[in-house]
Amino acid sequence: MSWSQPQQVEDPHDQMAILVGSAIQLLRGQSGVFVVSNEAFDPQSSTEYTLYQLSKAALPALLSYVQEGMQPNSLHPLVVETLAPDLAQQMGLAEEVIAEHGVEWCSLAVYDEVGPLGTLYFLRLGAQRSCFERQSSDEDEVEYNALQLFVTQLATSLRFALRSQALVKEQDRLAAIFQYSTEGILTVDNALRIIDFNPAMQRLTGWRENEVLGQFYFKVLRPKDRQGNDLGLQDSVILQAFAGQEVINREMVICARDGQRFAVAVTASCVRSARGEPMNGILNVHDLTSEHQQEEQRSTFISVISHELQTPIAIIKGYASTLARTDAHFNPATIRSRLVAIEEEADRLNKLVGNLLYASRIQANGLQMDITALDLEYVVRGMVRRLRAKTPDVQVSVSIPEHLPVVMADRERIEEVLQNLLDNAVKYSPRRPEVTVTCYVTGEEVIVSVSDTGMGIALREQEQIFHRFQRVGEPLSQSTPGAGLGLYICKAIIEAHGGRIWVESTLRQGSTFSFSLPREEKAPLPMVVF
């Protein structure tokens, strides 16, 4: 006798599948499915099926029949019906087999003293009977004692298997939370020794899990208060949680492996034994660095912008009201110099407002480029000429190789970038500024560098200066006008061209800002980039 495409149990070690398979075999069935009754087990879970020797494709036909067919109950735990040949075929049985033997559809209610657990549906060939279905003297009645005993045994084993399955799932869920949480999580035993240290915690502190397991957690985190004073063990948040206190989002400072300190908010909780004794402590660590940086950025923004707006306005107002005095007489040279100052300050205001709008446009992703083939040498020489005319005391030299390749770029934007870099080179050179502009070619790119011999930038601050409103270096750069937007805009423009911008600098010796642009033949299309 053969079944069309019999299916093996997906996981032969699956306890449920083994139990269901054995039960179907004992009942002399050939294939079937156990449907867990949701209310019986986990009302939140979706319906669970354990298939035995049945393909998943047969499941829809089987389930629709289940809904229509007679349901067994504790009085009549086993319902046996003859299955129509077309349905048997839909459930995967071969036509000849159906014709030769006929097929029975059996439903067995599985329950124990706790309640219903589910129903076992199975297909049986011909009029076969298992040893649990002995006929009583009355022809029509089935003797249920043996069957009931079997059902109770089966229910107990299935309940146990379902529980362990649920526990494994629960464990997997918890492991996934622990593994993928962006918050640092560490757990300790009742002697405060680390027993788990999740990947976020490893990223945060720089310690690997295998280096800290078994270590006293205080020694690893070296917690400090917000002023940087070491916390004593009496301040241990886990001990507080052990003592039944609530510890939620307590701010403190912890140390990374390399000694770097950072602010965190910790939440501690405790797992207790059945007798109420603390067994494990769980520490949830939330890194506050980016929140603090944002706060800092907001306050820097406000102070930079208010200073940059107020200074020119005050100068313009001061000169304008002086000139407007009716009781004073000024000679034409004085009037002219005051008007020039007013014009310069108005230009400064105009530039700031323009940069603010520019920055918000970049943020809104609206930087529009008009990219064409561009002769960089012509642009560079033009910008240097302008700089020499504006600031004759600045010594500017230019070095451009012959036949510099044409690049693909938006001329106006590249002029803005150069203008910014040249202005900075002059602005951040307290003594007599010496500026060098160099162009060179490497592989697929043309590179333009603007070097100065000015104040330079500390290594750790070199990354920050390309961010918005970041002004670094004390004290000169803070007293030099600027809103920390120029390099942010330069970076956005160059990156929109598919290029890079970077700085090499040594404190008090000078800086070289460089940007690259793709050569004409390598430039990606389309020509207009949004």
Ligand code: ADP
């Ligand atoms: P701004 O000059 O308006 O402050 P930028 O974005 O152009 O804004 O520059 C950001 C910061 O980078 C400046 O405040 C300054 O601290 C630093 N910086 C820029 N260029 C130079 C340079 N050539 N030499 C030294 N520091 C520089």
